[in-house]
Amino acid sequence: MKLVIAIIKPFKLDEVRDALTAIGVHGMTVAEVKGYGRQKGHTEIYRGAEYAINLLPKTRIEIAIPDDQTDRVIEAITAAAKTGQIGDGKIFVTDISRAVRIRTGETDDSAL
């Protein structure tokens, strides 16, 4: 089992979700986060004070999938989230050692 973590631009969330649904992924966890990579921030000015805002809003998606779906999921997310501009985000894949569906007690692949 793999945990796919994608950091994407917030306005791309609906597209990514639709793309994942289309390939059979029916669950995800979404969080609003802040971060930066190569994308520069912006400056906000309030009367006499200027603030350089370097942490930009991003959306973090986590999807737990069986190993064999990894490549398809990565392709789907990449295609949907890409704009070609700096700040499109990143995808990380980590291993899941165990998974449990709380309602039924099913484990591992049956829980995904």
Place this chain on the structure above:
Amino acid sequence: MTNQGSRRKLTISLSLTAAASLAAAPALAQGAGKIDAADTAWMISATGLVLMMSVPGLALFYAGMVRKKNVLATMAQTIAAVILGSLLWLAIGYSLAFDGTGAVIGTLNRVFLAGVGPTTTHPAASTIPEALFMLYQMTFAVITVALVAGSVADRMRFSAFLWFVAGWLILVYVPLAHWVWGGGFLGAAGLLDFAGGTVVHLNAGVAGLVAAYVMGARKGYGTDNLAPYNLSLAIIGTGLLWVGWFGFNGGSALAANSRAVFAMLATHLAACAGALAWMFLEWWTRRKPSVLGIISGVVAGLGTITPASGFVLPWHAVVIGLIAGSVCFWACTQLKLQLGYDDSLDVFGVHGMGGMLGTLLTGVFVTAGISGGTSGLIEGNPMQVAIQAYGVVATIVWAGLVTWGLLKAIDLLVPLRVSPQNEVEGLDISQHGEALQ
């Protein structure tokens, strides 16, 4: 905070109550004026409008501009100024400010509104009940002290602030109100201040500046991100202040008449002109017109026109507003950085500068036809500007010195600032045990 301080305060107020009851025992004073229904109806409305400027107008305006962790505490300061200030005004403030004709201070004849009944009137407002005049003036007193809190937002201890409300109202506001409006020496010298350029705005602005210097800058000023939590709250607050100002300036006519109308008209025009001036200056110098800038310009215009509102022609108000927006923009973005003080919410930059400017411009623009006889510079009387300057200097000296002394005295009782850890954690949690979710 010591118990002795509060015990002594309690003893004094009980003695005053006893004295007042004795004085009021025989009969309620009969006023010399005939109460007019129209004037009274307008002044009742105006009083409500001005109270709305404090709650929730100023509370929203200020709180929207601080960081999330201090929003509730900032609102608490405004509310505290109202709840404590109002009772002190009843107890002693009103009497000392408005009763009698002493050059320096009033009498104690009206403590706890002794001698005031349904038909009693005050000489300055002989067509409305004195109780209403007192209540109207109360709304001015409490918003003035609430304004000062803006300079030291994000770092003042709540208990110290309560002491400050009590001390500042009685030692700074009351004498100044008496000198300008209550029959004291500044009014007698011919100082024109229709609704509070000196008594309210310059006074609060100078006090704020002094407080900002005495208490020092916020932790992280100049390095950390101190961006406003929610400017929409500030914008809503500005709206309430704007509408409420119709009562602040319009009601200062103390009657339902054309003077009130001209005051309201001047008020509104100055607000609009001030906003446009700030907006275009900011657009030109910083590429974008910020909404914070626009509402700051509104308040700058409103504060600056305040002393002149019932004395000038409508087109004067536009000129005054344009100057106000420009000067206050400069004060908040240049002067502040040059002088290096952390006046968190620009009380000096907007109200202090605006009050000073407006008081002086009153001397320039006051028109005999509107003011009932007094002329200013443009009608050939330069002397009025000198009188206005005299009032400005007196206000700055009194407000500056006494505020400084008061803060130093309070600091002996309880530290003015919260601890550094509490400042980082936020005033909401550390002072009030609450947090916005």
